Amino acid sequence: MMAELPLDQVRTLLAVVDEGTFDAAAAVLRLTPSAVSQRVKALEQRTGRVLLVRAKPVRPTESGEVVVRFARQLARLERDAWSELGAGPDGEPTRVSIAVNADSLATWFLPALTRVPDVPPLSFELHREDEEHTATLLREGLVMAAVTSSPDAVSGCSVRPLGRMRYVAAAAPDFVERFLAGPLGDALAEAPVVTFDRRDSYQDRFVRELRQGAGGAGPVRHAVPTSEGFVEAIALGLGWGMVPEVQAGDLLRTGRLLSLVPERPFDVPLYWQQWKLDSPALAAVAEAVTAAAAQALRS
Numbered sequence: 001m002m003a004e005l006p007l008d009q010v011r012t013l014l015a016v017v018d019e020g021t022f023d024a025a026a027a028v029l030r031l032t033p034s035a036v037s038q039r040v041k042a043l044e045q046r047t048g049r050v051l052l053v054r055a056k057p058v059r060p061t062e063s064g065e066v067v068v069r070f071a072r073q074l075a076r077l078e079r080d081a082w083s084e085l086g087a088g089p090d091g092e093p094t095r096v097s098i099a100v101n102a103d104s105l106a107t108w109f110l111p112a113l114t115r116v117p118d119v120p121p122l123s124f125e126l127h128r129e130d131e132e133h134t135a136t137l138l139r140e141g142l143v144m145a146a147v148t149s150s151p152d153a154v155s156g157c158s159v160r161p162l163g164r165m166r167y168v169a170a171a172a173p174d175f176v177e178r179f180l181a182g183p184l185g186d187a188l189a190e191a192p193v194v195t196f197d198r199r200d201s202y203q204d205r206f207v208r209e210l211r212q213g214a215g216g217a218g219p220v221r222h223a224v225p226t227s228e229g230f231v232e233a234i235a236l237g238l239g240w241g242m243v244p245e246v247q248a249g250d251l252l253r254t255g256r257l258l259s260l261v262p263e264r265p266f267d268v269p270l271y272w273q274q275w276k277l278d279s280p281a282l283a284a285v286a287e288a289v290t291a292a293a294a295q296a297l298r299s
Contacts, residue, residue: 002112004066007074009043012036013051013064013192014071020057031251043067060140069156076125076144080279093123094281099138099146101131102196103165103244104270105297106227107146112292116284131270137272144282145274147289162290163297164267168248169206169260171240182241184260185210192220192239194227196230202242242266246296270297 015025016036044051047250051064060068081096100109105128113124127143129136134146138154153159169188171180179191188207195203200223204216222238224230227247234241235256243257245265251257272289274282 003243005046005070006043008072009039009046010067010071012039013043013060014068014075016040016052016058017060017064017068017177022058027086065140066155066295069139072141072144073096073156073277076275076277076279076282080281093121095123095125096145096281096285097125097127097143098122098285099127099129099134099143099148102128102225102227103149103247104131104147107244107246108292108296109289109298112289113285115288115292122281122285123189130197131268132201135273138275144277145272145285148271149268150273150274151269154273156276156289157274159271159273159289160286162270162272162293163299164269166245166298167202167266167268168245168252168262169240169264169266170234170243170248170252170257171260172237172256173234175237175240176260180260188217188240189215190218192222193217194222194224194230194233194239194241196227197223197225202266202268203240206242209264209266210261220273267298 012031014030014031016022019025019028022033022040026036029036040052047063047067049063050061051067053059053061105126116122127134127137131147131149134143134148134212135150135154138146138148138157142158147162150170151159151161175191178290180187185207190209193203195217207215207217220239222233224233224238227244230241231243231247231251233239234243235251240260248257248259252259270293272286273294274286
């Protein structure tokens with residue numbers, strides 16, 4: 001028979017992870033550091049797993065992430081229950097934490113949140129992360145929902161398709177004249193390129209598609225970690241890059257940007273993943289996000 005997870009021990013583990021140290025967790029919980037340590041050890045003995053890496057700051061192991069995610073979901077359900085009973089703190093908003101990629105955040109996602117009813121009041125906590133890594137925040141229990149490029153549901157989560165975000169390979173006219181003479185695939189493999197950060201692989205993937213799997217983008221890379229700054233850097237001629245179609249539109253029409261391969265768009269499928277909880281707040285956000293994505297993204 002499966003042993004129960006004592007709620008005081010589960011909440012103590014969460015406090016240690018959130019606060020970063022046993023001493024800080026003890027202060028929040030109004031316990032002694034020894035009592036906090038004993039609760040965590042007792043939980044590890046009960047689960048038969050090491051749940052924490054005792055470093056500074058403390059971080060959960062893979063098994064610890066499972067328990068931390070359970071603790072956050074439990075806290076969410078508890079707050080919803082108190083709210084429905086009318087016994088929660090008066091006027092305290094419900095916090096909804098969401099991981100979202102920068103391009104969605106800069107284009108369609110914020111308008112989606114305006115569709116969410118403001119009764120009961122919600123407080124959004126957005127975490128900007130690459131769409132290929134937002135699922136990691138779900139897995140670690142740091143967010144309740146995420147816009148992700150992965151169709152594979154994180155354990156304990158549901159997933160639904162949102163649509164495809166289209167990107168256009170683009171560069172400034174002067175940059176094209178200077179760097180992109182000759183076969184385009186070979187030229188892009190040598191020309192300066194703008195990336196969002198070191199995780200941004202779209203430019204490399206696009207070049208490999210053009211060159212049938214060979215190589216990637218050039219060695220001169222300018223990392224610009226804001227969506228608006230990324231597009232402006234390309235328009236100013238620092239390099240070429242994959243620009244979201246919705247951000248490229250006006251720049252292409254006015255001639256500040258040129259589409260390098262108009263007949264070859266680059267589409268990234270996006271998905272909405274969220275905890276499998278019967279949470280009215282989370283359901284309202286999911287409905288609004290799905291409706292906005294249906295209008296803003298390609299089907």
